[in-house]
Amino acid sequence: MHKSEELFTRAQKTIPGGVNSPVRAFKAVGGTPRFITKADGAYIWDADGKKYIDYVQSWGPMVLGHNNDKIREAVIQAAANGLSFGAPTEAEVIMAEKVAEMVPSMEMVRMVNSGTEATMSAIRLARGYTSRNKIVKFEGCYHGHADSLLVKAGSGALTLGVPSSPGVPASVAEHTITVEYNNIDSVKAVFEAEGEDIACIIVEPVAGNMNCIPPVEGFLEGLRKICDDYGSLLIFDEVMTGFRVSRGGAQERYQVLPDLTCLGKVIGGGMPVGAFGGKREILTHIAPTGPVYQAGTLSGNPVAMAAGLAALEQLQDANLYEGIFAQTQALADGFAKLADKHGIPLTTNVAGSMFGIFFTEEKRVTNYQQAINCNTEQFKKFYHGMLEQGVYLAPASYEAGFVSKMHDASVIAATLDAADKVFGSL
Numbered sequence: 001m002h003k004s005e006e007l008f009t010r011a012q013k014t015i016p017g018g019v020n021s022p023v024r025a026f027k028a029v030g031g032t033p034r035f036i037t038k039a040d041g042a043y044i045w046d047a048d049g050k051k052y053i054d055y056v057q058s059w060g061p062m063v064l065g066h067n068n069d070k071i072r073e074a075v076i077q078a079a080a081n082g083l084s085f086g087a088p089t090e091a092e093v094i095m096a097e098k099v100a101e102m103v104p105s106m107e108m109v110r111m112v113n114s115g116t117e118a119t120m121s122a123i124r125l126a127r128g129y130t131s132r133n134k135i136v137k138f139e140g141c142y143h144g145h146a147d148s149l150l151v152k153a154g155s156g157a158l159t160l161g162v163p164s165s166p167g168v169p170a171s172v173a174e175h176t177i178t179v180e181y182n183n184i185d186s187v188k189a190v191f192e193a194e195g196e197d198i199a200c201i202i203v204e205p206v207a208g209n210m211n212c213i214p215p216v217e218g219f220l221e222g223l224r225k226i227c228d229d230y231g232s233l234l235i236f237d238e239v240m241t242g243f244r245v246s247r248g249g250a251q252e253r254y255q256v257l258p259d260l261t262c263l264g265k266v267i268g269g270g271m272p273v274g275a276f277g278g279k280r281e282i283l284t285h286i287a288p289t290g291p292v293y294q295a296g297t298l299s300g301n302p303v304a305m306a307a308g309l310a311a312l313e314q315l316q317d318a319n320l321y322e323g324i325f326a327q328t329q330a331l332a333d334g335f336a337k338l339a340d341k342h343g344i345p346l347t348t349n350v351a352g353s354m355f356g357i358f359f360t361e362e363k364r365v366t367n368y369q370q371a372i373n374c375n376t377e378q379f380k381k382f383y384h385g386m387l388e389q390g391v392y393l394a395p396a397s398y399e400a401g402f403v404s405k406m407h408d409a410s411v412i413a414a415t416l417d418a419a420d421k422v423f424g425s426l
């Protein structure tokens with residue numbers, strides 16, 4: 001691990017915390033982050049040449065696995081024609097058509113450069129469209145790092161103990177109301193009190209930033225009804241779930257249609273991309289057709305569009321999702337069985353190709369409180385044991401795990417062999 005250690009020491013001199021995104025710093029688990037040199041299929045390699053089975057998959061984008069040959073070729077071809085034009089291209093039109101075809105509620109789409117931009121812009125649109133200021137989000141859900149959404153947020157903000165970040169003015173945060181995920185009564189109560197002032201509810205339809213917590217039955221339907229009753233917009237943040245928990249995202253999987261959808265990760269095939277969209281009636285309020293301003297120099301970048309289109313193209317394969325979902329379930333079931341064999345209390349959650357492991361006595365984990373009450377010390381030991389065995393999990397217990405097409409039966413079996421040894425050593 002010399003090279004990663006050397007690089008980390010060097011990085012900390014010129015990059016805050018040595019990383020460009022906080023969760024990567026291994027603060028939650030301790031030790032040295034692995035600096036990565038290459039990735040292929042289900043695997044990544046660190047700077048010291050050690051190979052790992054990777055369940056981070058760049059935090060979700062790599063639903064086809066790393067270094068997919070068709071995406072790589074599309075990027076090379078697009079790059080040969082120039083990297084950015086700041087003018088429209090046909091690829092953007094094809095991308096919008098493809099997204100509208102695949103995601104049930106999306107009639108119109110605007111491309112941006114990250115998930116953060118997508119959620120920030122969708123919130124602005126919801127506020128502009130409804131002429132209301134307040135927004136409702138769920139404790140432990142993470143929607144990127146825009147000011148109004150960094151209130152009781154998940155992911156690194158939760159891991160580092162700053163769910164409501166300093167630097168967000170109180171005058172901004174006061175418009176964000178937080179309620180409990182999977183608790184429809186907490187949402188009803190807020191709407192009964194101030195529903196006429198609420199522009200939107202934004203929700204991760206499967207929460208993936210407080211570990212992995214799928215919606216309980218009726219929860220998403222309940223949100224839809226409340227929004228309809230009060231004239232508020234329902235925003236699904238499908239940055240993580242889009243094209244992952246089903247071809248058409250969580251809205252297809254759970255059959256609940258939002259007014260606006262935010263996308264990222266898979267839609268860029270690994271390039272920096274995001275998108276937001278939804279009903280035509282609402283999207284036409286965006287500039288230049290409407291007054292709500294939103295823009296981006298690099299938005300719809302031709303290289304990113306080529307990567308995203310090559311990814312979406314391959315998602316049409318009829319058997320793809322069934323295969324990945326089966327491997328994800330086999331992995332989670334395997335973890336549960338092995339933990340049981342070694343007397344370790346463990347609960348697992350699965351939603352499509354996302355999974356979560358919780359070191360807890362609870363038989364079912366459905367909310368934030370249960371997620372944060374898990375045994376983090378045991379997770380840390382498990383984490384380092386797995387790393388030692390060559391399995392790279394997210395270096396924080398509040399992150400979902402991701403399985404790709406390339407995690408075949410042999411990869412899952414190798415992971416479970418490693419887990420058997422590690423559970424046995426806890």
Ligand SMILES: Cc1ncc(COP(=O)(O)O)c(C=O)c1O
Pocket residue numbers: 114115116117119142143144145204208209237238239240264265274
């Ligand atoms: C659900 C969700 N929304 C939004 C974001 C923000 O995306 P990005 O990191 O690309 O800004 C993330 C991930 O970071 C996410 O998981």
Ligand SMILES: N[C@H](C=O)CCC(=O)O
Pocket residue numbers: 021022023024059142155156208209240399
């Ligand atoms: N949970 C985050 C995204 O989904 C993790 C990525 C990051 O913050 O760097």
